[in-house]
Amino acid sequence: MDPREKALGQFISLIWKNATRNRRRSLLTVASIAASFCLLGVLLAIYVALFISRDESPAGSRRLVTRNRISLTQVMPISYEAKIRQVPGVEAIMAYQWFGGVYKEPKNFFARFACEPAQLFQIYPDYRVAEDEKRAFIADRAGALLGRDLAAKYQLKVGDKITLKGDIFPVDLEFNIRGLFDADKNEDVMWFNIDYLWKSLPADRRDFAGTYLMLTQSAEDSPAVAQQIDSLFRNAQVRTKTESESAFAASFVSFLGNVKLYLFAISAAITFTILLVCGNTIAMSVRERVREVGIMKTLGFTNGEVMGMILGEATVISLLGGFFGCVIAYLLCKAVSGASGGFANLEGMTLAPWMWVTVMTAAVVMGTLAAIWPAWGASRTSIIEAMRYSG
């Protein structure tokens, strides 16, 4: 750029006036950018919640999950529990099983796990339950323990009965709600006794566990303990895969499909769409102003300054779009995390400050990139040509 050229800051007010001169079109452009980048923000938040964020609580980083190496749908013999308990560094272990099922209607979705009640409170030391409720839950084979908010949402209380229609398992189970718990996170969960599930199944389907949940003695030990557990069953008929609780949550989601690939594909499609939308809008608004470009150049504006102003305009519009996109994405993340029912790690899903910055930067980069071609074209138009332009 020519050193004598004026800094763009001199023209901010003019850039703003140009960006807002066609209010309806600018609003529509800002809205479509906002919609797309909102989606991008949500995808980013999902991605981070699923694949990157970790439960940083002391207990969270000490929890390991062991599952069948082949697939989440395959189970492991119950005999593994005793063997794993022998591994040095394992403080507590519990068999647990995703039950699925339907409570009244499929839309009433929340996590339901069969577990070993006596061990549950060792593994989740942050669970706060009244002592008598805890005892009642452990004592009743048909007992159920619900997160307090979850119970409130379905207007359930201690003493109520709750029936789950099985889908993965061919049984309908009726439970007595014995207690409500408070926890630091993942409160939207219902726990019940795995024994109750086993007893209701045909003999050949009993005595298995889909997953084992362990608490290690220290977070630093966890990776080594995980390795040791898996090596224990290296030559067994059913091999295992042990990973941290949050890594497991991610693989649980991946099991639903190649989520990572979908996320990237959607993001790429959005980005490309935005490039076209922005490029088209800027090209349109520039075409209407070719004559003004000629006037400005007559007054002494250089090609670089004209181009800078058009790019500045694109930046303003895409920055606005990116900002509103982030605001909507933030609200959506809140809604999703509230409705996730403790599913995978989605409860912790949020649009973190660095994501705001990332999304808004992406918006500005895309918007400005899209404007380069029309801006360059306009700035190169000779004064004579521009002034003859009657459009």
Add this chain to the structure above:
Amino acid sequence: MSEVVIEARKLSKTFKRDEFEVRALDNCDIEIKRGEFVALMGPSGSGKSTLMHLIAAMDRATSGRIAVLGEDLSQFDDAELARWRNRHIGFIFQQFNLIPVLTALENVELPLKLTSLNGKERIAQAETALRLVGLGDRMTHFPRQLSGGQEQRVAIARAIATDPDILIADEPTGNLDAQSASDVMVMLQKLNQDFGKTIIMVTHDRHAAEYATVIRHLEKGELKPEVEYPKKPV
């Protein structure tokens, strides 16, 4: 005391469009001295606007030489020409050509944004220019809120805002009614006589031309010898 401010020698401009070539200006020689008010007349298509564009460095000649204020314009690159224009030339168009989203004051301030003046100085200078053209009470009006005559006066204020040496007007009264046209002519005459601006004005209107000190004729791209000295109306 007759410094030559515009000097063209064998100036030619050819427009090429597809196969066709139009010779808009053909070996034109011209000399304009400081303080002159030249009216340039001639039939449509004779190259008047083309000559104005070359003098104002808005376009480059195909051949020949043009020096304005002692500078050979062909020596400058585009960015240098832009700044040179900003400092030394005020251009007044037939269609006013104000920026519609800017107020009268902002329109006049626009060329000042390219100077080293700060915001306050720019506003002050733009206000002075607007008062000079008699629009002190229309500063915050947008172009669409002004009459044609007022718009053209804003355009004149914009042209003189940077205090350029040369004013170039291409049919400044072409879109105006008789009264507004004579207002504009009086204003140009005042700028010429009281402020010493050198003015070159293209016009089809004999009446307007009579405000000038010199009338020149352009025909088929060629400048006719200086023949006529108008009498100035009082």
